[in-house]
Structure formats: C-alpha cells, structure tokens
Amino acid sequence: MDSLSQAALGAAVGLAVMGRRTRPWKAAAVGALVATFPDLDSFYNHGDPVSNMTYHRANTHALFWQTLASLPIAFVAAKGLREMHQFGRWWLTVWLALVTHALLDGMTVYGTQLGLPFTDTPFGVGSMFIIDPLYTLPLLIGIAVALALRDMRGWRWNAAGLIVSTAYLGWSVVAQHHVKGVAEESLRVQGHQVERLLVTPTAFNTVLWRVVAMTPQGYLEGFHSVLDRERTIAFDVFPRGEELYRTLRGNWPVDRVAWFSRGFFKMSERDGRAVITDLRMGQEPRYTFNFVVAQRQSPQFAPIPPARISERPPLGAGLSWLWRRALGEPLPPPR
Numbered sequence: 015m016d017s018l019s020q021a022a023l024g025a026a027v028g029l030a031v032m033g034r035r036t037r038p039w040k041a042a043a044v045g046a047l048v049a050t051f052p053d054l055d056s057f058y059n060h061g062d063p064v065s066n067m068t069y070h071r072a073n074t075h076a077l078f079w080q081t082l083a084s085l086p087i088a089f090v091a092a093k094g095l096r097e098m099h100q101f102g103r104w105w106l107t108v109w110l111a112l113v114t115h116a117l118l119d120g121m122t123v124y125g126t127q128l129g130l131p132f133t134d135t136p137f138g139v140g141s142m143f144i145i146d147p148l149y150t151l152p153l154l155i156g157i158a159v160a161l162a163l164r165d166m167r168g169w170r171w172n173a174a175g176l177i178v179s180t181a182y183l184g185w186s187v188v189a190q191h192h193v194k195g196v197a198e199e200s201l202r203v204q205g206h207q208v209e210r211l212l213v214t215p216t217a218f219n220t221v222l223w224r225v226v227a228m229t230p231q232g233y234l235e236g237f238h239s240v241l242d243r244e245r246t247i248a249f250d251v252f253p254r255g256e257e258l259y260r261t262l263r264g265n266w267p268v269d270r271v272a273w274f275s276r277g278f279f280k281m282s283e284r285d286g287r288a289v290i291t292d293l294r295m296g297q298e299p300r301y302t303f304n305f306v307v308a309q310r311q312s313p314q315f316a317p318i319p320p321a322r323i324s325e326r327p328p329l330g331a332g333l334s335w336l337w338r339r340a341l342g343e344p345l346p347p348p349r
Contacts, residue, residue, distance in 0.1 A: 015118050015121075015122060015142065015144055015145070015149075016144055016145045016150075017050060017053060017080055018150060019118070019145070019146075019149060019150045019153070020049045020050060020052075020053070020115050021046040021047075021049050021050055022046070022150055022153035022157060023049060023111075023114055023115070023118060023153060023179070024045035024046045024047070024048055024049020024050070024111040024114070024115065024155050024295075025041075025042040025043070025045045025046040025049070025153075025157050025282065026042075026045070026153050026156060026172055026175055026176050026179075027045050027049075027107065027110045027111050027114060027156055027176075028041035028042050028043075028044055028045025028046070028107045028111065029041050029042055029157065029160050029169070029172045029327070030169075030172060030173060030176060031045075031103060031106050031107045031110060032100075032103055032104075032107060033131040033169060033295070034169075035100055035103055036095070036097060036100065036164040038161050038164050038168070040095055041107065041108070041299060042157060042160075042161060043108060044091050044095075044104070044108070044111075045107055045111045047111060048087060048091075048107075048108050048109065048111040049111040049114070049115050051074070051087075051115075051322055052071075052074040052075050052080070052112060052115050052116060052119075053074075053115075054074065054329075055069070055070055055071075055072065055073070055074040055075075056070055056202050058247060059306070062267070062319060062320050063146070063305060063320055064266075064267040064270050064271060064305055064307075064320045065270075066269075067274070067292075067303055068136075068270055068271070068274045071116075071119055071124060071125065071126040071127060071136075071207065072127045072130060072134070073127075073130055073131075075115070075116040075119060075126050075128065076116070076125060076127060076128060076129065076130035076131070077113060077116060077129070078129075078130065078131065078132070079130065079131075080109070080112040080116060080228060081109060081113075082118065083112065083280065084105060084108045084109040084112055085105065086208075087099070087108045087112075088101065088104045088105035088107070089110070091104050091107075091108060091155075092104040092105075093116065103156050110202060116128055118183075119140075119146065120137045120138060120139060121139045121141055121142040121183055121186070121300040122138060122139075122140065122142050122143070122144050122221035123138045123139075123140035123212070123214045123294045123295065124136075124138055124144070124295070125137065125138045125274055125275075125276070132335060135214075136276070138194070138276075139187065140190070140212065140213070140221070141183070141186035141187045141189070141190040141214075141215065141220070142186050142337045143214075143215045143216065143217055143218060143219070143220075145218055145294065146182075146215075146218055146220065147218060148182055148219070149179050149182050149183070150179075150218065152174070152178040152182070153175045153176070153179050153200050154175075155171070155175055155177020156171045156172040156173070156174055156176065157172060157175065159171035159172070160172040182220075185220065186215070186220045189220050189221075189223070189240055190213050190214075190215075190220075190223065191214075192218065192240065193213050193223040193225065193238050193240065194211065194213045195237065196238055196245050196247060197211060197213060197225045197227070197236070197247055198211065199234070200221070200246050200247040200249075201227055201234075201243065201249075203246070204249070206227060206229055206234065206249075207229055207230060208227045208228070208229055209228045209229060209230065209277070210227075210276070210278065211225070211226070211227050212224075212225070212226040212227075212230075212278050212293075213225050214226075214294065216297075216336055216340070217332075217333075217336060218336075219298055219340055220240055220249075221240055221241060221340045222238075222239045222336060222339055222340035223237065223239070223240075224236075224237055224297055225237050225247060225249075226278060226293055226294070227249070228254065228277060228278065231251070232251055232252050232253045232254045233251075233252055233254050233278075233280065233293065234249035234251055234252075234279070235249065235250050235252065235297065235298055235347075236248055236249040236250070237339060237347060239339060239341070239342050241340065241341055241342040242342050242344075243342065244344075249344075250298065250347075252269045252280070252298060253280070253282075254279075254280045254281070254306075255280050255281030255282050255283075256281075258281040258282070258283065258288055258315075259272075259281045259290075261314075261315060262281070262288055262307065262308055262315060262317070265307060265308065265317045267290070267305060267307045267317075267320040268290055268307050269283075271290045271292060271303075271305065272290075274292070275292045275293065275294055276294075277294065278293040278294050279291060279292055279293055280293055283310070284306075286305070286309065286310040287306045287308065287309055288307055288308035288309075288310070288315050289304055289305065289306055289323065290304070290307055290309070291304045291305075292303050292304075295348065296325070296327075297327075298347070298349060299325075299349060300325040300326065300327045301325055303322070303327060304322065304323040304324075305320045305321065305322055305323070306318065306320065306321045306322075306323060307320050327348075328348070329349050332348060335347065335348050
C-alpha cells in the first residue's frame with residue numbers, strides 16, 4: 015500500500031497499544047515512523063530494474079526478520095523517549111507497526127515475500143489497490159480525533175478507525191470472491207480454456223474489478239462492477255507472445271519476471287527489442303512494469319541488460335471511464 019496508508023496504520027496501532035501510557039503524539043509518531051521502515055528497501059539499488067522490482071518487499075517485509083528487528087528498534091525508541099519502564103509496550107507497538115505493514119502489502123497484487131528466509135514465495139491476495147482512500151480515511155479520522163481529544167473518547171475513535179478499515183479489507187476479499195465466481199461462469203459459458211485467473215480491483219476502489227485469464231492462445235481481459243446488472247463479462251483477447259518466451263526462456267530477467275508475476279506476463283517485440291510485461295499492474299495497453307530484455311540480431315535475439323519502459327495512462331480519460339464503469343455503465347475500456 016502507499017506510504018500514507020502505512021503511516022496511518024502504524025500511528026493508529028501505536029495509539030491503540032500505548033493508550034494512556036504515554037503522550038498520544040509520541041505513540042502516533044513512533045508508530046507512523048516505524049511503519050515506513052520496510053519501504054526503505056525501495057531506495058536500495060540491486061543493480062538492474064528487474065532485480066529492483068522483484069527484491070522489493072523482500073527481507074524488509076519478512077515477518078521473521080521484522081520480529082528480530084523490532085527488539086533493537088523498540089530499545090532505541092524507549093531509550094530515546096526516556097520510557098524504558100514501558101519497553102514491553104514500545105516493543106509491541108514497533109512489532110505490530112512492522113508486521114501490519116507487511117500484511118497490508120500482502121493484500122495487494124504486487125507480491126510480498128513474507129516467509130523469508132524460509133520461502134521466497136511472493137504472497138499477494140490481490141483484493142486491494144495500492145491506493146484506496148476508503149481504507150485510509152477511517153484511520154486518519156480516528157487518529158485526528160484521538161490526538162485532539164486525548165481522552166477515552168479519542169481512543170474509541172481510533173479503535174473505530176482500525177475496526178472500519180479492517181472491515182473494509184474483509185469486504186474487499188468478499189467482493190473479489192464474488193467477481194471471481196462471475197468470471198469463472200462467464201469463461202466457462204464462453205468456452206475458454208483457462209490456465210490461471212486473476213481478479214484484482216481497478217484504481218482507488220473495490221467496486222470495479224479487472225479480470226485477466228491466461229489461456230493457451232493468449233490472455234483475456236475484462237471488467238466487472240459489483241453494481242453490474244448482468245453477470246456476463248465481455249473479454250478482449252490479446253497475444254501473450256508464447257513463441258518469443260520460448261526463445262528467451264532461460265534468460266534470468268525473463269525467468270525472474272515470469273516467476274514473480276506468477277505466470278501473468280506477456281512478451282512482445284517493439285522496434286527490434288524483446289519486452290516482457292507484468293500483466294497484473296495496469297491494463298491494456300499500458301502497464302507499470304515493462305522490461306526490455308533482448309535485442310534482435312536477425313534472426314535471433316541476443317540478451318541485453320534489462321531496462322524498464324515507463325507507460326503512463328491518460329489520467330483524465332481513464333478516471334472518467336473508471337467511475338462511470340464502476341457505477342454499472344456498460345462502457346468499453348479505453349484502449
């Protein structure tokens with residue numbers, strides 16, 4: 015999730031754990047600050063864009079390493095605030111701020127390697143978009159009231175913010191399960207042979223969902239709103255570049271993206287360059303993560319150091335379509 019959401023969650027956790035045991039601003043500040051620590055790995059350069067993408071949300075987001083790191087961080091916090099007599103509570107605050115950061119990231123589709131060093135499997139429920147105001151606002155309101163009132167009423171507001179935001183996460187899983195059922199039914203009726211299926215929310219909401227189905231012939235993309243009257247999803251079909259993938263399979267950047275994306279990727283040729291694209295983040299025709307991995311040297315491709323291609327959608331037109339489509343208007347996606 016975005017840094018604001020993570021900081022808000024950390025601050026709310028700090029206020030809930032510390033209660034009246036310290037000044038509210040201290041609890042909120044420590045919780046918010048510590049909750050941003052795991053994302054400091056984004057500033058570390060692993061050497062190439064593919065490594066930077068696939069090693070983000072790795073060790074700093076692993077529950078085992080976070081638990082170990084929570085002890086010295088809590089010691090520094092308690093010592094710096096001259097509250098060593100509250101070390102146990104400060105440790106719990108720090109540990110929860112770190113762990114809830116990782117678990118919240120695990121609700122997105124990106125892939126969070128929670129199990130390191132025991133497994134590098136990238137976990138991702140995929141029921142939350144990376145930025146969702148309906149998740150963050152209850153936390154911010156609860157924190158603001160708690161800091162303003164500084165009494166039992168304020169703690170209740172903070173607790174209510176945590177409850178509402180957590181309930182929203184639960185709603186996202188329920189909505190995702192519903193849309194997955196609609197997608198499976200539509201694909202079955204339309205006669206598609208599906209190898210793997212992805213259902214993830216579109217930007218800033220959990221009402222309109224994007225469905226990606228990988229098939230032997232290519233991949234399908236469709237959209238479904240929980241407000242749609244019809245249970246049929248219209249899919250567009252796109253090539254996945256299977257032949258190009260077979261040619262470049264064994265190239266580390268290609269294999270790495272294929273693994274990290276859990277098979278939701280495509281390959282294409284652009285101006286004589288082979289490009290691999292993570293299909294989970296973005297929508298046709300623009301995606302967040304595209305990497306040039308090889309250069310054509312006729313008739314074959316020669317591997318080259320990976321380079322990222324940035325693609326930005328037209329924000330105005332995209333948002334206009336998103337909100338109208340989310341409300342159930344049967345609009346084709348902007349291509």
